[in-house]
Amino acid sequence: MTIDQLLIQAAARLKAAGSTTPRLDAEVLLGHVLGRDRTWLYTWSDREVENAELARFETLLSDRAAGEPIAYLIGEREFWGLRLQTHAASLIPRPDTECLVEAALARARNKRGRALDLGTGSGAIALAFASERPGWQVTGVDRVIDALALAQANAERLDIRNVEFIESDWFSALADQRFALILANPPYLASGDPHLEQGDVRFEPRSALVAAEDGLADLRHLIVTAETHLEPRGWLLLEHGWTQGEAVGDALREAGYAEVATLADLAGQPRVSLGQWVS
Numbered sequence: 642m643t644i645d646q647l648l649i650q651a652a653a654r655l656k657a658a659g660s661t662t663p664r665l666d667a668e669v670l671l672g673h674v675l676g677r678d679r680t681w682l683y684t685w686s687d688r689e690v691e692n693a694e695l696a697r698f699e700t701l702l703s704d705r706a707a708g709e710p711i712a713y714l715i716g717e718r719e720f721w722g723l724r725l726q727t728h729a730a731s732l733i734p735r736p737d738t739e740c741l742v743e744a745a746l747a748r749a750r751n752k753r754g755r756a757l758d759l760g761t762g763s764g765a766i767a768l769a770f771a772s773e774r775p776g777w778q779v780t781g782v783d784r785v786i787d788a789l790a791l792a793q794a795n796a797e798r799l800d801i802r803n804v805e806f807i808e809s810d811w812f813s814a815l816a817d818q819r820f821a822l823i824l825a826n827p828p829y830l831a832s833g834d835p836h837l838e839q840g841d842v843r844f845e846p847r848s849a850l851v852a853a854e855d856g857l858a859d860l861r862h863l864i865v866t867a868e869t870h871l872e873p874r875g876w877l878l879l880e881h882g883w884t885q886g887e888a889v890g891d892a893l894r895e896a897g898y899a900e901v902a903t904l905a906d907l908a909g910q911p912r913v914s915l916g917q918w919v920s
Contacts (some may be wrong), residue, residue: 764792
């Protein structure tokens with residue numbers, strides 16, 4: 642069977658299984674199996690696919706048809722122009738989270754400083770920031786050992802050296818350390834949120850997705866506890882759900898933060914709220 646024939650059949654199968662991007666999914670999976678990019682697939686569309694490659698592709702295709710995320714199947718996802726390794730111990734980096742990185746970079750005006758990424762997962766946020774601010778020292782923390790190992794592997798593979806990853810349940814292992822910037826994409830979905838049963842989210846770790854108090858518990862906890870770990874005039878930046886901007890902004894103001902604002906994501910939805918600690 643040729644590449645073109647295989648892709649046509651695979652795309653039809655994925656479409657029937659409910660994929661919203663069946664042709665793209667098929668191309669990414671086959672490119673992964675063959676070790677080639679999508680352009681190569683089109684250039685050599687009449688190439689015959691060998692039996693061993695067909696078998697590997699069939700396994701991936703079956704898993705994708707069952708809903709398994711592409712990022713877990715091929716073991717990587719691009720974020721901020723960085724190719725990050727992924728696995729089921731951490732969330733899949735998403736484009737909307739890049740607005741959190743953008744907001745942090747806009748407030749990192751000094752050549753040197755310290756930044757903290759809470760619940761770092763794959764290290765996406767910490768590594769994206771560190772890659773843009775080589776004079777800063779960046780710390781990423783997570784309580785999940787497998788996630789920390791993944792983040793460290795990503796740092797080593799990308800040769801980003803101004804970042805460290807340590808085990809910590811939020812601030813528990815940081816003692817009296819202070820930072821100019823604290824960033825977090827904490828769990829913010831309510832336990833009954835319908836998105837938990839849709840798409841890639843079905844396969845991601847619930848502990849990184851769900852929080853009490855209609856998804857606001859961890860956000861509120863970080864707003865209160867971050868105060869003792871921020872330098873004077875330091876910034877706290879939090880990603881949240883698109884319906885939570887008002888609640889998070891109110892919590893920041895009630896806790897004493899100044900310059901509180903909520904920023905939109907790529908779709909124009911409220912996604913990141915931030916405040917400056919001036920007390």
